[in-house]
Amino acid sequence: MKHPILTIVVPCFNEEEVFKETAKQLTSVLENLQEQTFIDAKSKILFVDDGSTDETWPLIEEESKINRYVTGIKLSRNVGHQNALLAGLEKAKNMSDCVISIDADLQDDISVIKDFMIKFHEGYDIVYGVRKSRETDTFFKRASARGFYRLMRKIGINLIPDHADFRLMSKRALEELSHYKETNLFLRGVIPLIGFKSAKVMYDRKERFAGTSKYPLKKMLSFAFDGITSFSVAPIRLVTLIGAFSFLLSLCAAGYAFIQELLGHTESGWTSLMISIWLIGGLQLMGIGLIGEYIGKIFNETKRRPKYTVETDLLPYKHNVHSPQHHGIFSGESGD
Known part of the structure; x- marks a missing residue:
């Protein structure tokens, strides 16, 4: 049985400070896996330059000339982490x-990564890297992450808790992933929908080797909101419920005002009137904005624009992948 060809995909955006060390460590991993006959010698590290403005791409080109494992593609502009990964x-x-x-x-x-390959050889199509704990995170980040996963679970979105984008996928799983055509891409939600045999590998997350995080709080909140609105209409239903509650509350207030009128206790209520107007107005604007968010997503979906454009490709040709006896995964079937 021939050994499988592995490609490690690494999205990069302004990673010049960490690139050389990343290439060095991943190369060592591939060499060790090859020596232990887990992978084929044609295995690669594919760096995806997501429109970097520093020296990331020149470093990828330079490394590809001296390191047989390293190759890369350069996107014409910054399209975001998820699209670069795709x-x-x-x-x-x-x-x-x-x-x-x-x-x-x-x-x-x-x-x-060795554990990933062991699971792959055991017949798993998807292997998720899952953090053992979040002790190294700040209290806010830890609490917000737990709240996010709890919320996603309650509204019916199947995510793998404490899993980001560190995962293995077989060719069959990648073929199925290509059938998901949405523009508003949220891979952490899409991949569990594939449903093939999967496993988890636990690990401890380390400190960043160099450079700064590309996911500040603002981006993380935007990413979370995109994930929710891409997979669920629960926010719209929530606004509907708030509207229904406000309507019932207004009926109660009208009843109270009518009783006060009958009893002759009515007084001018400028403050309560203004508060009511502001409350209803704010709810209406929030509802309109939320509906607009969904309409905007529909607008983006209907345009069907390409998610990315490849400007430079260091590996334009295709390898002929093997067909190991891996539960029929690579025998040319479509996986439908």
């Missing part, structure tokens, strides 16, 4: 039997 997955699908995605900051523990 670009790498779609490229790797054509030259691999399995793909592992990982961020460039070396916070994910690359030593468990």
